[in-house]
Amino acid sequence: MVLVAKIxxxxxxxxxxxxxxxxxxxxxxxxxxxxxxxxxxxxLKLQRDTLFGIFTKDYVLxxxxxxxxxxxxxxxxxPFWIKKWGRRTFLVPLxxxxxxxxxxxxxxxxxxxxSEILFIKLGSIVETYIPHQTLxxxxxxxxxxxxxxxxxxxxxxxxxxxxxxxTALADTSLYREYLKHGKLWYIVFEVVKKRLVVxxxxxxxITLFSRSSVEDFVSFIFEEIFPLIAETEEGKx
Numbered sequence: 276m277v278l279v280a281k282i283x284x285x286x287x288x289x290x291x292x293x294x295x296x297x298x299x300x301x302x303x304x305x306x307x308x309x310x311x312x313x314x315x316x317x318x319l320k321l322q323r324d325t326l327f328g329i330f331t332k333d334y335v336l337x338x339x340x341x342x343x344x345x346x347x348x349x350x351x352x353x354p355f356w357i358k359k360w361g362r363r364t365f366l367v368p369l370x371x372x373x374x375x376x377x378x379x380x381x382x383x384x385x386x387x388x389x390s391e392i393l394f395i396k397l398g399s400i401v402e403t404y405i406p407h408q409t410l411x412x413x414x415x416x417x418x419x420x421x422x423x424x425x426x427x428x429x430x431x432x433x434x435x436x437x438x439x440x441x442t443a444l445a446d447t448s449l450y451r452e453y454l455k456h457g458k459l460w461y462i463v464f465e466v467v468k469k470r471l472v473v474x475x476x477x478x479x480x481i482t483l484f485s486r487s488s489v490e491d492f493v494s495f496i497f498e499e500i501f502p503l504i505a506e507t508e509e510g511k512x
Contacts, residue, residue, distance in 0.1 A: 277482060277483065277484060278369065278370075278482070278483040278487075278489065278492050279369070279370040279480065279481070279482045279483075280367050280368065280369045280370065280382070280480075280481045280492070280493070280496060281367070281368060281370070281382040281383070281386075281478075281479060281480045281481070282365055282366070282367055282403050282479035282481070282496065282500065282501075282504065283365065283366040283367075283368075283382075283386045283400050283401060283402060283403060283479075284363060284364065284365055284366070284400070284401055284402075284403050284504075285357065285364040285365070285366055285393075285399065285400050286398075286399050286400070286401055287390075287393060287394040287399035287400075289393060289394070291321055291324070291326055291357070291359070292321070294326060294357065294393055295319060295321045295326055297392055297393055298316045298319055298326075298328055298389070298392060298393070299316070299319050301315060301316050301392050302314070302315040302316075303315070307335055310335065310348060311333075312332075312333040312334060312335070312348075313331070313332075313333050314331070314332045314333070314388075315331055316328045316329065316330055316331070317329045317331055324358065324359035325356060325357070325358050325359070326356070326357040326358075327354070327355070327356050327357075328354075328355055329352050329353065329354050329355070330352070330353040330354075330355055330368070330385050330388070330389070331350055331351065331352050331353075332350070332351050333348060333349070333350050333351075334348075334349055334351065335347070335348060335349070336348075336349045353368050353369060353370070353382070353385050354368070354369045354489070355367060355368040355369065355385060355389075356493060358497055358501075360497070360501045363506075365403070365501060365504075366386060366389065366400055367493065367496055368382040368385045368386065369382075369489065369493075370382050386400045387400070402478055402479065403478075403479045403504045403505070404477055404478055404479065404504065404505050405475065405476075405477050405478075405479055405500075405503045405504055405505065406477070406505050407458040407459050407460075407477065409503050409505070410459040410462055410475065410477065411454070411459055413462065413464065413475075413503070414459070414462055414464065417464075417467075418444065418445075418447075420464045420465040420466075420467060421444055421462060421463070421464045421465075422440070422444075422463040422464060422465065422472065423438065423439070423440045423444075423461075423462065423463040423474075424438065424439045424440075424444065424450075424453075424459060424461070424462050424463075425437070425438050425459075425460045425461040425462075426438070426453050426454075426456070426457030426458060426459060426460060427457060427458060427460035428457050428458045428460075429456050429457040430456050430457070431456055434456075436457075436460070437453050437456065437457055439453065458477075459477070460476060460477055461474060461475070461476045461477075462474070462475055463482075463484070466495070466499070469491075469495060470485065471483065471485050471487060471492075471495060472484040472485040473485075473495070475500070475503075479500070479504060481496055481500055483495075
């Protein structure tokens with residue numbers, strides 16, 4: 276099963292005990308026809324510098340059946356972690372894996388909703404960025420571990436993205452040529468010491484392609500990805 280997480284930063288100033296209290300009490304209810312739809316946070320746990328919870332939201336799924344429509348109630352669940360790292364505080368929601376035809380509750384939505392719950396406004400939880408130069412160093416430190424590279428911001432007319440995969444990754448001259456025309460947006464590589472294959476984008480979307488537990492995947496993000504995240508606007512370039 277592929278696991279996907281996205282890393283955000285909490286910019287608002289709030290201690291963990293206050294965050295836990297606000298999130299624990301949160302519940303919203305809306306009515307759709309005769310159905311009650313809930314949005315709430317469950318299983319909240321605070322342990323030292325980490326706050327864990329599950330963001331849940333009910334919605335109505337409409338499907339076509341025998342030339343008509345059938346409505347089904349669905350609950351989407353998104354596990355999330357709020358973690359202190361140095362002087363910074365990160366939010367890591369895990370995107371749900373759903374069967375085809377069922378929409379995903381996006382991690383961006385969860386980040387914005389938590390910002391509203393905690394700080395009564397949007398913008399207190401923001402996206403994080405891993406600089407192009409950091410992804411470049413990550414690849415060049417062990418090129419044989421890289422499986423795929425996507426380049427964006429390509430300056431060749433009519434070309435939006437460039438990719439290197441398979442045997443093309445061993446072509447150093449082609450890689451250098453692509454670097455002249457674009458920036459690394461996404462790389463897939465093997466973390467040899469942990470036997471994991473992961474994908475990382477500049478806007479801190481982390482995808483796990485190999486078999487692993489959720490706990491090990493999240494621990495990998497805490498230990499290996501947090502240090503890569505830029506603290507300044509330069510990370511967006």
